[in-house]
Amino acid sequence: MKETMRCVVIPEPHKFEVREVPVPELQNEDEVLIQMKSAGVCGSDHHIYHGLNPCSTYPRIPGHENAGVIAKVGANVKNVKVGDHVIVDLIHTCGTCYQCKIGRKNVCEHVSVRGSGADGGWREYFTAPASEVYKIDDSVDWKDAALVEPYAIGAHCTARARIVPDDTVFILGTGTIGSIILQTCKAKGCKTVICCDIDDASLERAKAYGADYVINSKTEDVLLRISEITEGHGVTVAFDSACFPGSLTMCMQPGILCNAGRMVPMGFSTAKEEITQAMINQRELDVIGSRMSCYQFEPTIERMEKKAFNTEGIATMFIPFSQIEKVFYYMDHPCAESKKMVILFDE
Template sequence: MKETMKEVVITGPKQYEIREVPVPKPGDGEVLIQMKAAGVCGSDVHQFLGENPNAVFPRVPGHENAGVIVAVGKDVKNIKVGDHVVVDLVVACGECPQCKKGRRNVCRTVKARGSAIDGGWREYFAVPEHEVYLLPQDMPFKDAALIEPFAIGGHCTTRAGIQGGESVLVLGSGTIGAVILQTLKLKGCRVICADINDASLARAKEYGADAIVNTKTKSLKEAVQEFTDGAGVDVIFDSACYPGSLTAVLEMGIPANGATIVPMGFCTAQEGITQAMINTRELSIIGTRMSCNQFQPTIERFAKHEYQLDGMVSHYIPFSQVGQVFENIIHPPKDMKKMVIVFDEE
């Protein structure tokens, strides 16, 4: 194994460095991962652009991480050298009331890998054994890098109490919107997807959307009314997350009485919501953060090829050319959907 490695460090808004540092050694209970693929998430983009108010610099980004175990520390019991794994983005204490209730994603001291602590945009990194999940040996690493986003889809739809048969609006057809759509269709829902990008909407149609609407050319309310015969949708996922989007989806005629609304983002702009908008229809607004207990079922669904992965990623970037990731963030190519960093073979 090499003695040094390269890592990507965001040093400030729109600033990054490639550093040569020692390869870490796994501590007690830790495993050392050689990275093979890492997704580029919207949160990585916001962090680099300086749009994340909670960002702390310097920081190694990356929480959609897949790789192979190359060393294990003392007392590691269930993971061995050669295993293929993905890494949880949630770092939790395991002792607080939330953790003990099985809600480690809202641990009192929760840290998100790649944001609050260093992530996986580096050739090697060490993590506790309990924060990795085994992959089938034949699963491509470039696909495995998508497991974390799909785990979010599993979590947020669980938070919404999806049972199957609901009519659902997904606002925003980017990566997370496409993930939520696919998850909803697997659970037996009727789904209308809304966006302002025709290519994203066309992809949503390929992934099983029952209806699509470009809100540049048609009213969202009108489209929802047509889709539901005037009833409104049972559940709304706001994966567009722009200032005012939560207020927009609460417009009379979009949610049905008793509907559930799940905002996916962390926009800090104030919204124009009143108590009357919620209580006259007894709406439920449900928070969701990262994922919890969803990695294993998501891996199993990947192994069964239940999700459509073609078209999810538009750009695979070799780690040796990682600067292209930042160039694409600042000057997005017209056809860009999602980037995945593919680590170079030794």
């Protein structure tokens, strides 16, 4: 094994550096060393680079959608061995706070998130507690392995929303997460899923993933179309995966979300919105927060191994780690092909 490696550091917003640093050593016998093979580029990575993520600190090595190979194990490690393909959890938790004890470790009182509040996986090697890595069969292509974390988000937020087959679902935004929520809702048996976006190509992709109806909010009246589709009842569940200022208020308005409906915002926009107590209580709406995922990695990996997901077109651009500057170029100059980038580490 080589003694040094390349890593990517964001020292402050709008700047990045590629540094040559020592390969990290295990800090204790419960840790493993992971050689990175693929890493997804998330919208939150864009926000970290541009200084828009309220949860991030600097300097920071980004990357929370991490897949790799075990290169070294501590003496106490039993769950994985050298050579195993693994997915790395993005959260490190205390295990003792109220949230951890009730099964909500993703919002642990002391949660540390790789790639945001702690260093992530945009480097050739890094260490992690063995308890935070999960084996994945080596039949799964690295391009797909990098997508386990966003698919785990889809599993988590739909569980938080209490999705059942009788639900009529509205998804605002058909990017990566919106498309994954769509696939997850259909896998859970939802007969009616309505997708809304301003991009016709994204809406066509949503049709391929099983959307029953699509609405282009640039050219169509969203309220009118939902009224037509639902015969005036509105939807029972709305997911806001567009997450622009005002998008939450839009989804919650009468005519879109029905009385007793469930609203699931997916973003971290800090912009104030015109939401009142009356908007929630007059119709007894549930506004359900959803952050990352909780205990969803292993079931998601199992489904990925069974090829239960349609990953075709979820990732739209693959960039070698040796050309990492392209990732930041496309963060500053986005195009249709760069909607979802995956970094592939050099052999």
